[in-house]
Amino acid sequence: MKKMSKKLLLVIGLSLTGMAGAMAQQQGAGSDNVWSLEEAVSYARANNLQVRRSMLTNELARTDLTQSKFGRLPSITGGSSYNFNFGTYVDPTTSELRSEESRTNNWQLNANLPLFAGFQQVNTIKQNEIELRASEQDVLSAQNDITIQIINSYLNILFADELIKISQQTKDLTQQQLDRTRILFKAGSVAENAVLDLESQLAADDLELINAQNQRDFSRLTLMQVLNLPSSDDFRIVVPEIPEPDQDPVLINGQQVYEVALQTLPAIQGADLRVLSAARGLEVARGAYYPRLSMFAGYNTFYSSARDFRFPIEGVLQPSPIGFTDSQGTNPFIVYTPVTRRETYAYLDQLKDGVGKNFGFSLQVPIFNGMQVRSNVQRAKLQQRDAQLNADIARNNLRQTIEQAYVDAVAAQRRYSSAKEQLRAAEKNYSNAQLRLNSGVINTVDFNIIANTYRAAQSNLMQAKYEYTFKLKVLDFYQGEDISF
Numbered sequence: 001m002k003k004m005s006k007k008l009l010l011v012i013g014l015s016l017t018g019m020a021g022a023m024a025q026q027q028g029a030g031s032d033n034v035w036s037l038e039e040a041v042s043y044a045r046a047n048n049l050q051v052r053r054s055m056l057t058n059e060l061a062r063t064d065l066t067q068s069k070f071g072r073l074p075s076i077t078g079g080s081s082y083n084f085n086f087g088t089y090v091d092p093t094t095s096e097l098r099s100e101e102s103r104t105n106n107w108q109l110n111a112n113l114p115l116f117a118g119f120q121q122v123n124t125i126k127q128n129e130i131e132l133r134a135s136e137q138d139v140l141s142a143q144n145d146i147t148i149q150i151i152n153s154y155l156n157i158l159f160a161d162e163l164i165k166i167s168q169q170t171k172d173l174t175q176q177q178l179d180r181t182r183i184l185f186k187a188g189s190v191a192e193n194a195v196l197d198l199e200s201q202l203a204a205d206d207l208e209l210i211n212a213q214n215q216r217d218f219s220r221l222t223l224m225q226v227l228n229l230p231s232s233d234d235f236r237i238v239v240p241e242i243p244e245p246d247q248d249p250v251l252i253n254g255q256q257v258y259e260v261a262l263q264t265l266p267a268i269q270g271a272d273l274r275v276l277s278a279a280r281g282l283e284v285a286r287g288a289y290y291p292r293l294s295m296f297a298g299y300n301t302f303y304s305s306a307r308d309f310r311f312p313i314e315g316v317l318q319p320s321p322i323g324f325t326d327s328q329g330t331n332p333f334i335v336y337t338p339v340t341r342r343e344t345y346a347y348l349d350q351l352k353d354g355v356g357k358n359f360g361f362s363l364q365v366p367i368f369n370g371m372q373v374r375s376n377v378q379r380a381k382l383q384q385r386d387a388q389l390n391a392d393i394a395r396n397n398l399r400q401t402i403e404q405a406y407v408d409a410v411a412a413q414r415r416y417s418s419a420k421e422q423l424r425a426a427e428k429n430y431s432n433a434q435l436r437l438n439s440g441v442i443n444t445v446d447f448n449i450i451a452n453t454y455r456a457a458q459s460n461l462m463q464a465k466y467e468y469t470f471k472l473k474v475l476d477f478y479q480g481e482d483i484s485f
Helices: 002-027 037-047 049-070 120-186 192-226 254-264 266-289 347-353 372-439 444-478
Strands: 075-085 088-090 097-099 102-116 292-304 308-324 332-344 356-364
Touching (some): 037 049, 120 192, 120 372
Antiparallel strands (some): 102 292
8 A cells, every 4th residue: 555655646746747837936936036946946856858858758658567568458359341343253151153243241350368478468567667667766866967957056156146246345445445546646645557557457356247247147047947947137046044164064974975875866776677677678588489379259240242032932933954855855854943033131131140250279389580589588688787787887976976076075175274264364465455555565566466366265265165065965965865055
């Protein structure tokens, strides 16, 4: 009962995904065009084209399973023919050779029931059951892949927004410094090149701001495309509170994540199921070596327009000479035969009277068929080996992905700690540089170098933060944890 409940829930879930996706924007998922990560993931898992295609493949697998089960039922065919005959032909109702124009009609109903076919039907059903389970895992795997894409695109937007803020602040500070320097230049306290250097720096800051805005727009477009949504300038995302990497360190290693993912990841489950499916496919191919036994039955009837009833007329005889009683041929030998009258044999009466039935068994023993069965068995063995290799490749790719994500997360955490110290030092140096520039102690060239170092430190810190967050979410994802901030 529990197994059936799970299957029923999956069928209902797959059937309602299209409806759920269509109603998502009207019932909370981005209804105000502001998307949270949870809403984006939920919507994409139902509406992304690749996900929907995997759902369609799942339905095809379900159809194949249903058809293979129906294959155990008898096949029944019916037919009829209506012929116009000219010249010599065999009357199907009497098997007589006739030479006249006529019309004939026959009806037939045949049934065939396979009794034994080398267990091919049984193994085909089991193989299709496994394929259906594998396709269900493919749906979940496609949803998982799209989830990773959503997380990456979502964090890219957040990172670009942070860069826009930093670039805008830097531009504002440069503008303030330029306004102050212009005043000093008018007072004769600084040379004109100080103003020109800051104007150049302001243009560079403006370019950095535009680049950050372009990166944000590109990241938004990527996310909208993954969600299968039309491009919109009003598209926004919820900005969550993301913990600092030094407040949320990596507490598990990659091997632990890998062991958990092996038991839960749909891609691995699907690859293992296809190994089992290939084994069943081998049994199906081997079944062709066995004899085939089937039972058949038939029902048929005929009609011919040339067939009629002939009745003798009482008291009326017809003389018919059939020879001579003497050798000279002068005394004929006459036989008197009854004169008959002809009546039409009705169509329905002929069909009723001409019914034929048959029943029997058919045995086919394969002897030689051009080595086709042997070739099919060899092909099935190769497909089984290929399925096993694909399962091994899936495990290897999973292990490498998790190991890389773990190493990247640890590296990003270390880089964040280093960038944090770098930013602290660069911020102090930048504040001192502002005071020294206002006092005329350093020139604008040296100030711009210090300012660029400060801006680079800010960018490095943000990049390390979001890279660490993404890798940590990947590790959480492979452990089956909810993806949220």
